[in-house]
Amino acid sequence: MSDQKLEDSADSSLNCGRATDFKTKMNLTARQIRDTEHIFQEWEGGPFSHLTRLTIPQQSAHGFKFSANGHLFESLLSVKVYCDSLTGISGSNLDQDPIVADLVTAGRIGFAGKYGTHIVTPGQICIRDTKASWEFDCAPATRVRVVTIPRHLLFSRMRSTKVLNQAYVSDISAPEVRFLLNFLEAIEKTSDDLDLSISAQNIALDACATLFSGMLSERAELGLQEHPNATLKAAKNVIEKNLDRHDLSPAMVAQTVGVSLRTLHRSFSASNDSIMAFARRRRLQKAHGELVRLGGKASVSEIAARWHFADASHFIRHFKSVYGTTPTAYLRNYGATGSEN
Incomplete structure (x- = not known):
C-alpha cells in the first residue's frame, strides 16, 4: 500500500490555510498499522517534527486514531489532541526543538529523560525542553492540550538555562497554570484578529514566552543545579508551599521537583530524615x-x-x-x- 493510498483511506490531512488554523487527523486500521511504513512521514518539517521513532504498539488491534485541532502562528502551536497508544522520542538534540507543554485531561503520558521520569495524569501539566531527548509513552485514548514555543524565545528571559534540563510538572490548580490556560483560551477567542495582525501575533508570542519562562524560573530560584543539596532544598520548598494540601505526598513532591521518587527518598535519607x-x-x-x-x-x-x-x-x-x-x-x-x- 502506498503512502498516498494510506493518506486517502486514513482521512489524514494537514490544513494551515490561515495563519492561525491548524488541523490534522489520522484514522488507521490495524492492517494499515501492520503493513505500512512511514506512517508519520507527513509530520516531518511540521510542528510535530520534534517527535521521532514513533511506534504504534502491536497490541493496537482496533487501529489507531489521532487528531489535533487548534491554532498555529509565528511558531506558537496550541492544539487539543486525541491520541491512541503511541511511543517514541520527543526531541532530537537540535536547537530548533521547541519547549513543549502537555496538559493531560484524560489518559496518561509517561516521560523518561536523563534527569528524571514523570507520569503525567489528568489534571497535570508537564513543560519540558525537547532539545534534551525524552522517551514518551502515551496511553490509549489520551486527551491532552499541547503547546509548543521556540526555545530561543525563553533564553533571554531566564537567568540560567540549566533549569531547562528538568521538566516542570504541576497540577492544573496552580495559579500560574490557570493563568496560562486562561491566556491560551483568550488566544483562541481572538484568532481572527491575530490572523489579521502580525503585531498582535508577536505580542501573543512574547506573552506566552514570558509565562513559560516565569514558570520555569521558579525552579532556577530553588537553586536546583547549583546547590550541593539541591534536591533536598527544592523538595522542602515544595513541601512548605503545600502543607495545607490534603494530597501532599512523596509522589507529588517528586513530580513537582522533577526527580524520581527514589532520588527524592535518597536525598532525605542522606539527612537522616524522611519526606x-x-x-x-x-x-x-x-x-x-x-x-x-x-x-x-x-x-x-x-x-x-x-x-x-x-x-x-x-x-x-x-x-x-x-x-x-x-x-x-x-x-x-x-x-x-x-x-x-
Missing part, C-alpha cells in the same frame, strides 16, 4: 503557632483537621512528644484556655 516526617514536623509547627494565636477560639480537633492530622488524638500525641505536654495544658501555661474536643 513525610519533615512535612509532619512543619505541620505541627504551623498548628502550634495557630493554637497559640487563636487560644480557645478554635478547638484542638479543628486545628488537627486543618493541618491534616488523622484525628485529634494523633495530633495531641505528636504535640506532646515535641512540646512536652498536651495542647490544652500548653495553652493553660500561657494563660489561655482550650479544649481537646
Whole structure:
C-alpha cells in the first residue's frame, strides 16, 4: 500500500490555510498499522517534527486514531489532541526543538529523560525542553492540550538555562497554570484578529514566552543545579508551599521537583530524615503557632483537621512528644484556655 493510498483511506490531512488554523487527523486500521511504513512521514518539517521513532504498539488491534485541532502562528502551536497508544522520542538534540507543554485531561503520558521520569495524569501539566531527548509513552485514548514555543524565545528571559534540563510538572490548580490556560483560551477567542495582525501575533508570542519562562524560573530560584543539596532544598520548598494540601505526598513532591521518587527518598535519607516526617514536623509547627494565636477560639480537633492530622488524638500525641505536654495544658501555661474536643 502506498503512502498516498494510506493518506486517502486514513482521512489524514494537514490544513494551515490561515495563519492561525491548524488541523490534522489520522484514522488507521490495524492492517494499515501492520503493513505500512512511514506512517508519520507527513509530520516531518511540521510542528510535530520534534517527535521521532514513533511506534504504534502491536497490541493496537482496533487501529489507531489521532487528531489535533487548534491554532498555529509565528511558531506558537496550541492544539487539543486525541491520541491512541503511541511511543517514541520527543526531541532530537537540535536547537530548533521547541519547549513543549502537555496538559493531560484524560489518559496518561509517561516521560523518561536523563534527569528524571514523570507520569503525567489528568489534571497535570508537564513543560519540558525537547532539545534534551525524552522517551514518551502515551496511553490509549489520551486527551491532552499541547503547546509548543521556540526555545530561543525563553533564553533571554531566564537567568540560567540549566533549569531547562528538568521538566516542570504541576497540577492544573496552580495559579500560574490557570493563568496560562486562561491566556491560551483568550488566544483562541481572538484568532481572527491575530490572523489579521502580525503585531498582535508577536505580542501573543512574547506573552506566552514570558509565562513559560516565569514558570520555569521558579525552579532556577530553588537553586536546583547549583546547590550541593539541591534536591533536598527544592523538595522542602515544595513541601512548605503545600502543607495545607490534603494530597501532599512523596509522589507529588517528586513530580513537582522533577526527580524520581527514589532520588527524592535518597536525598532525605542522606539527612537522616524522611519526606513525610519533615512535612509532619512543619505541620505541627504551623498548628502550634495557630493554637497559640487563636487560644480557645478554635478547638484542638479543628486545628488537627486543618493541618491534616488523622484525628485529634494523633495530633495531641505528636504535640506532646515535641512540646512536652498536651495542647490544652500548653495553652493553660500561657494563660489561655482550650479544649481537646
